[in-house]
Amino acid sequence: MDLTLNVVVFQLNSNDDELITAAAPAQAHDSVRQAWQQAERERQIQSSDVTRVHSTWQPTDTDRNFLAATFPEAGHTHVFERPEGDDWTDALEHARRVMDEVENIKLRERGEEMFRQAERVGEWLPILHSVSEPLPFSASLPLVEGKLYFGFARVTTTPDGRIGMSHLTRSKFEAMSAEEIEELALEALGNVKSGLNFKVAPDAELGTLATMERDGPCVASAILLDDFHEKCAEQVGEDRLVVGLISPDHILIAGAGSGQVEDIRQAVLTSPDTGTELVPCLLLIDADTIEVVAERPR
Incomplete structure (x- = not known):
């Protein structure tokens, strides 16, 4: 959120679903009036329809007079107090700290709700x-x-x-x-295993490249299936496999003797995935063993 802007929300007809948002420079003496002019240009509305005005920053005396004259029946609220004088450094820093804390609370609450949903x-x-x-x-x-x-x-x-x-x-x-x-x-x-399927791209020069997909997350966990090696070997035509775990939801498979190996290695080493505890890695798999032969730098 750009706190150098005064974001103003105009509620219409006391309806929480009828909200018009506009913005103007926060330090302008008439930022609420400018925001209203923007809202009028973008949508045909009457000032009499406005039942509440909410702004990021406290209105100036100029804007308070404008609000009283233009929306005499509307309620007015704001988030942050406007600083006295022209130095906004401390006010903006305080506002940023508050917004960061609000965002952290939202993230924590969202994570807790996702945890509860997973439990349910x-x-x-x-x-x-x-x-x-x-x-x-x-x-x-x-x-x-x-x-x-x-x-x-x-x-x-x-x-x-x-x-x-x-x-x-x-x-x-x-x-x-x-x-x-x-x-x-x-x-x-x-x-x-539910909803698991292969996509295969044959290549006469480099050899077959296969990917696995499933109707849901964590396709990389398919390497734990007892028939993973057998099914993949059938697809790529080799017994020894190179398997790239690019992320928990992205897996590449080829024969260890194919020309696809270096491309899979590079996909692992340059994977942008950082959101899980699985570090992208390159596996060498045969019927009896699994070996980690490369990992993306942590």
């Missing part, structure tokens, strides 16, 4: 994470010792596309029986 309706999925040793508080099992681990989480996707997770804690995992762990693993792996 999320599906169990295995979650990959790149660490040198098991996580201290979440369930963390080795896939490649000292490099790549996995745990479990309830996962949901919000309507705006954000991913919410509620991780299985280490204490809860350690309290589970062997039968309960097996049941959880089967459910989580079954969920990963």
Whole structure:
């Protein structure tokens, strides 16, 4: 939010769905009047329809007179007090600190709501994470010792596309029986497999490049499936595979002897993904082993 602007919201007919927003320089002595002129140009409205005016900055005496004359029945509110004099340095700094704190609160509340939603309706999925040793508080099992681990989480996707997770804690995992762990693993792996499909791009010169997709997040966790190697080997025509985990939702697969290997390596090393505990990495996989051969710098 640009705090050097005075953003003014005009509510019409006491209706929260009828809001017109305009802006003018905050330090202008008539910024509310300028904002109203902008609103009038953009939409045919009458001043008598305005029932509330809300601005970022406290109106000046000039604007208070304008509000009283133009919207005599409307309520007036503002967020920040206007500084006395022409030096806005402290006022702008204070406003920025307040807005940063408000944004942090919103992010925290959104994260908490996504966590609660995941708890309520999320599906169990295995979650990959790149660490040198098991996580201290979440369930963390080795896939490649000292490099790549996995745990479990309830996962949901919000309507705006954000991913919410509620991780299985280490204490809860350690309290589970062997039968309960097996049941959880089967459910989580079954969920990963649901909606999973290949896209294959044959190339006579470089060899086949395959990608995996699923109807939901965490496609990279498919490497945990017991038939992952077999299915991928069928697609690319080689037993030894190079698998690039570009992000939890983006995976590239080719034969280890193909000409696609260097392109996959570069995709891993230059991956922009920074939003998860999985560091983009390059895996060498055969029927019996998984090896981490490269990682993007952390």
